[in-house]
Amino acid sequence: MSDDNSPTEKKPTSAVDRKERLKIPPQVIPKRDPKERIKNWDEIYLDLDIETAQREASRCLQCPAAPCTKACPLHNDIAAAFALLEQGDIIGAANKFRETSPMPEICGRLCPHEQLCEGACVLGKKAKAGAIGRLESFVTDYQRRQQGWPTPDAAPPTGRKVAVVGAGPAGLVVAEELAKRGHTVVVYEAWPLPGGLLRYGIPGFKISKRVIDDKIRMLEKLGVTFVTNALVGRDRVADKKLTVDNLFDMGYDAIFLGYGAAQGVKMGVPGEDLDGIIMATDFLVRSNVPPEHLPPEWCRPVEPGDRVAVVGGGDTAMDCVRSALRLGAREVTCVYRRTEAEMPGSARERHNAADEGVQFTYLAAPIEFLGDEHNHVRTMRCQRMQLGEPDASGRPRPVPIPGSEFDIPVDTVVLALGYRVERLILEATPGLEANKNGTLVIDPATGATSRPGVFSGGDAVRGPDYVVDAVADAKVAAAAIDEYLRRK
């Protein structure tokens, strides 16, 4: 077994070795049967056995240029980790990922790998790219089963205090990185439990809530304190409104704003306020977060009926269609205004949804919702689209085709059209600079906002993005906050 200081086992492969490696067939990544998996919320991927994982790792060509590492926002040394796994050093491989990633078991499950590391994998040009995400979660899950969640040592206390607003991936990583450096960290979170969208958004069939619970427990062991049910910008603590300025008055030396971008976007078409039309977050949270982890007003269960239409084409839409199946809906349709080629989310999750029985209606968009005598939506009237010139996103603009209206009978419609940033903190914080859409302006090299001592990263800065980017931002901001505190 290697320890962390062992030399990286990455050796440039010879031409002969590369040829041999190219002959190794891609291993089958086992999943639960679609008919069975829609009966519950468990993760759909089955455990890999060690031999399969090693064989898959041995397909890695150990490319000296490491395109997979370059494509990873955290620059994980994937080839070195796979060399260790291939040699049977599973814990060494896990630690290799941990050298650069504070959340490998989470990114291994959630990253859009085909757009990042796997998309850059040279194997993908000739055959199937290496199953990098599955191997990352395999080695780190194995390590956690053998050793528990590795808890880093904290440096001696510095006497400095940092408030983190928001317990999503960005806030959690800042908290971990600063607690490791000996600072006192208190995380303020609006929901009853920490985790952000990892808990209150992304369903259990993509990531088990247990993984998030264990991560939080590790952070608490490291000394991080969580204050939950605390909405910064509105709530009061000890008779003082929780604002950025009051947090400084309470003795914090620096503040990280990791409040995300989770305000759902509406369509603005007639009938949108009918009963049975529900925003994606509302749908996902009420359907797959246990009621004991929710405020009372969120506890009403979702009963979607037989026919569910989900409007949108990203990861959130895929999570909604698959959740609808697990809630018992018989006909679930994803309605998207462009074609599959322009869909923004992960192709892997789209395939998982199709395998589970989701239907896709492309090049169509709702123009009106019609209800019954009880004010409940029953019909989604749509119009067909064709692709036009590229718009600001670079994708072809969907152009309505006159006279092409058609109706979809529905019992529930879920709007998964995207998210924007909530402005509560921005409006409560004088001098905090933001873009027109509410995302915070930062120095990308440090995460520093326009207010001295206030840093940010993740979706609050980028708008809706990916977990791995929030983690990467948080690492940058934590290093800069540490530096700021030491200079202070």
Ligand SMILES: Cc1cc2nc3c(=O)[nH]c(=O)nc-3n(C[C@H](O)[C@H](O)[C@H](O)COP(=O)(O)OP(=O)(O)OC[C@H]3O[C@@H](n4cnc5c(N)ncnc54)[C@H](O)[C@@H]3O)c2cc1C
């Ligand atoms: C349904 C869904 C599915 C997704 N699937 C994937 C996926 O498969 N892979 C992937 O990489 N990404 C996915 N994403 C995106 C990913 O979840 C986000 O990019 C990521 O969580 C952003 O992290 P964050 O820490 O910036 O924000 P968040 O995770 O949103 O965390 C922000 C936290 O701040 C809290 N907060 C907000 N305002 C306040 C306030 N005023 N006071 C106190 N606390 C506050 C929130 O309650 C929240 O807990 C998905 C997003 C959604 C909505």
